[in-house]
Amino acid sequence: MTWWSDDVEDDEPEFDESDVRVRPSRRGSRPRTKQRPEHADAVVGMVIGVDRGRYSVLLDENGPHERVISAARASELRRKSVVTGDRVDLVGDTTGDPGTLSRIVRIGERTTLLRRSADDTDEVERVIVANADQMLIVVAAANPEPRLRLLDRYLVAAFDAGIKPLLVITKTDLADPAEFLRNFAGLELPVFLSGEGQMPLGEIAQALVGHRTVFVGHSGVGKSTLVNALVPSAGRATGHVNLVTGRGRHTSSSTVWLRFAPETETASGWVIDTPGVRSFGLGHIDRANILRAFTDLDRVAERCPRGCTHLPDAPDCAIVEAVEAGELGETGPARLESLQRLLTTFAGTTTP
Template identity: 50%
Template sequence: MTTAWQPRPPSSAPGWVESTWRTSTPLPRPCRISPTCGPRSSRDGSAVNRNERLDEDDVRVRPGRSKSRPRTKDRPDHSQAQSATVVTIDRGRFTIIDASGDRHYAVKARELGRKGIVVGDLIDVVGMDNSTVVHRDGRENFARIVRRLPRKTTLRRTADDADPVERVIVANADQLAVVAASTHPQPRTGLIDRALIAAFDAGITPLLIVTKTDLAPATELMALYEPLGLPVVEVANKKVTTHVRGLFAGHRTVLIGHSGVGKSTMVNALVPDAERTTGGVNEVTGKGRHTSTSVLALPFTGHGLIIDTPGIRSFGLAHVDLDRVIHAFPDLRAASDNCPRGCSHDEEHCALNTDPDVNPARVSSLRRVLRSRAEGESRN
């Protein structure tokens, strides 16, 4: 026998709530703001009395996309902060030395934001009295860098002459030592000239150090730069003379040069406790092996610093104005005064072509830099 279809009767099971999504009067929703308008639950899931007042554990503040607001407008003035100097950086952690020469470990405070800190920066630090590497229970405790003081000098470079991104090598250095080897690897005047240009542009006093002169004489190289009026010294047999030590005493000196020229070897001779890794030269390519991977500042005589840097493969000058390049060639400046107005120093009527007192090798070096800079600007 066939029965007619009948609608399903409403369920009367306990806990059943009829759907109201088609009705015009929605179900009341519990209030999550007022403590008296409905049942609430605390963060741990336990029931909360509706007459109980809210506390900060029950309120969840969703931070903004950029930063969450501080809980108070009263910001610390850090009047008790101590001065220090950054000597090396490793994955966002800074090794610093205080006025007495003691080492501490620090991180950037949040209020510094994206302000960059490099080796040589003078900083203000809080919590330096309790900063250690690792506690006995395994907890790390770092001081906090709360201020970066204004920089006196900034040594910069770019990847090449077309790269607009500046890379800060070191801050607050007052002396730049360009290190070149007389042989093995062969000296390259291009890097020397570019480093001198960056030094003059930053207001840093340059000097030239020629190493490995016991293997080959460096007479021609030294004669090329002695007319510039900058100190030119030589280092032989991995030994540093008293004269060279005197050039570093009381100064913050940064060492720049290709890999394999002997920068780290000279640092180990100047500071015996440095223990910088050294490497040889590739017999096939004639180039040095890249051993140093980070910038390191070491205290030296007379409150000075010796700053060792990794070997540099290229030294871009995109940050240097073209009109200032000639100032790094003081031996050519007098002859360039006779050039016609607006001379690019790479033209047929340039006075550098006819002056008998200028060194043709120096003129060629200047023009290589100017051409590379001009090509970089045209690409940008």
């Protein structure tokens, strides 16, 4: 039997509240604040590639210390998307040495933003590229057959973004593109014709120098072939057209910025290659931007009644009346037809 007595000396140490260890909070004890650091020492770069949360950023463009570094997005930007073409501010290790990683803390103001949606009813935009100033649309004269409505959608997206469109027709040795091009007689659209053994690289190069040109086109039209011809070091994969479906195979899986510096020119530019697409939704487009691209018609539209659609069935449309009266000259009817076709495409009454 064991006896317990208060007279027995206790060898165990005594404790009080001050001896209790409190587990520190994982989030720390620093009070939360909405004030963000200014990052006055940040350096400016341009995003030229995105891969699984890591960004390739060009620093000191055309300068003596030009280099490409790897960066991650800062936590304060977690709700903001960073896309190729963005001008960004970076902190941390910006040497570009192997294994280093800097941090993107700010996104600069975008001059242009080329977007598309999954379909015409989807208002969620998918950003293709930021700060481009030209769009080179590549269309094949045959194999695959040119798609007028898809080209219209490219034009609408370019006009909405404030980007100048250019057009390259490939495979002209297989079909005459003259009839297809009549649809764009009313547009101030530079056109380059390319066929077997007659690719106008010199003319296209002059149009690209000094610009940031985003290349778009349906799969299988020869876009990657053209990119490789202009930028031999690009090494973009090329595909073929399925003889049964008439569709091309996707060969580019991401948007990539490529330095374009032809030997015949003293200046350089950028070629921005994008994945081939088979649809181009316009759910995010502002129809007013389409009209603004037709500066002569836009001025006349100021006389239109409020809410005028400028379509053929629009009552008292000043543009229609001006064209019928010959106020816009010989090109007026073609310009109006092009505008109405693009507005109809945007309205969703046609399919690509």
